[in-house]
Amino acid sequence: MAEVKLSHPENMAVSAPPFQLHSPQITHSPLLDSIPKTPKSPFASRFMSTPLASPMKKAIASMQGYLEEVGHFTKLDPQEAWLPITESRSGNAYYAAFHTLSSGIGVQALVLPLALTILGWTWGILCLSLIFMWQLYTIWLLIQLHESESSMRYSRYLRLSMAAFGEKMGKLLSLFPIMYLSGGTCVTLIIIGGGTMKIFFQLVCGETCNMKPLTTIEWYLVFTCTAVILAQLPNLNSIAGVSLIGAITAVSYCTIIWVLSFSKGRAEGVSYQPLQETSDAARVFDILNAIGIIAFAFRGHNLVLEIQGTMPSSIKRPSRLPMWKGVQFSYLIIAMCLFPLAIGGYWSYGNLIPSNGGMLIALYNYHKHDVSKSLLGLVSMLVVINSLSSFQIYAMPVFDNLEFRYTSSVNKPCPRWLRSGFRIFFGCFAFFIAVALPFLPSLAGLIGGVALPITLAYPCFMWLLLKKPSKFSVVWFLNWSLGVLGLILCVAVITGAIWSIVTKGIQVHFFKPE
Secondary structure, three states, rough: OOOOOOOOOOOOOOOOOOOHHOOOOOOOOOHHHHEEEOOOOOHHHHHOOOHHHHHHHHHHHHHHHHHHHHHHHOOHHHHHHHOOOOOOOOOHHHHHHHHHHHOOHHHHHHHHHHHHHHHHHHHHHHHHHHHHHHHHHHHHHHHHHHOOOOOOOOOOOOHHHHHHHHHHHHHHHHHHHHHHHHHHHHHHHHHHHHHHHHHHHHHHHOOOOOOOOOHHHHHHHHHHHHEEEEEEOOOOHHHHHHHHHHHHHHHHHHHHHHHHHHHHOOOOOOOOOOOOOOOHHHHHHHHHHHHHHHHHHHHHHHHHHHOOOOOOOOOOOOHHHHHHHHHHHHHHHHHHHHHHHHHHHHHHHHHHOOOOOOOHHHHHHOOOOOHHHHHHHHHHHHHHHHHHHHHHHHHHHHHHHHHHHHHHOOOOOOOOHHHHHHHHHHHHHHHHHHHOOHHHHHHHOOOOOOOOHHHHHHHHHHHHHOOOOOOOOOOHHHHHHHHHHHHHHHHHHHHHHHHHHHOOOOOOOOOOOO
């Protein structure tokens, strides 16, 4: 009988440490294919069929399953273990729900009734429902695209875009909108969070307070310092508790605001007639601006892949399963918050909704005398806490990108002092922009237009390019239609937002926050 030589396990080459098992940079390894297969022997077959060999059969079957699973994720990129998004892969469906809720509900939802003042009851609710279903479908597409057939995990929206459109085109299409959405949202959170801190102080201190109040810029600085301190948490998984607090506070203040507004009845002089414009062109551009406001309310697509990247994944249990469970639960809660907020807010205030601040400012303006200060103070504090929590998750892609540049150049992990320095630098930069452009929240329609391709268009095209469905099939037609419509909407909404700014104007006051 020919002698069979088997390589000892100690002589096998291991490409990376075991803790980096689930890396985004993975392809199928030829490791198993390179091992010489043992010829079948009649003796071995008879031996393995005896009861004595039963434990050995189980051990071999168990080892075979393990090797098949590990062989699916073998080629590793050590850099992924150095970056804050993929540093920890112990996430689960609960973490996914916390992060999705914290990023999906925020102060941008408070201006939703403003869109209904332009669209009216029927078209407003219809547009809100259609965009909700559309963006939920594109989230599902992103979750499915996270793991490719070649075993590659795309834990960042930009990486997936580069894989689908090519390196240069992917960066050109996605880098600016992603960074603009993340950085712009953080700046907006400083403006709203700092301004709400000022309101909270006024409510608590009252008119008889002898303490000298801080200026608006100083309140921005207080908010920024608090946010930067929280930002010292090392990675995305480590802020799961912060996201849970952010989700609870967001659901709480959204519910309190619309319930309070609805229970107090309609404001005096309320009207539900869509605002009439002097020309048909102005009317069309106002409608497009309203669609941009609705689109901006459903933000967070630039974080879906990042959240999924914090989860372990294997052949038997891919990360898309717990991720989709977390998204389903979170978007059920989001729908229960946003739809009552938009409909109840429009019913309560109609065309009286303030363009800056939305429901929160309307509550202060129309009910500050018939609602207790403690309840108004509670709402203000909930908004501040939620803004601090949302800042962490929206700033994480920026932190990750800064550390990626460093680790790519020096090929070693970012030291702790430099990681803290990057986050302090970003906080200072966002604070500077907030002070320089305090009118940024008034540009919700424009920001929504810039973010539209990330949310509604690019996922459809990426599905077509990576999954390659059969031409002229239902899926092919659906994704082409939604992708093209998303791009048309993007151009139209940005045009409408610019038209609205030029014709109606906004209170532009550089370096003079009010």
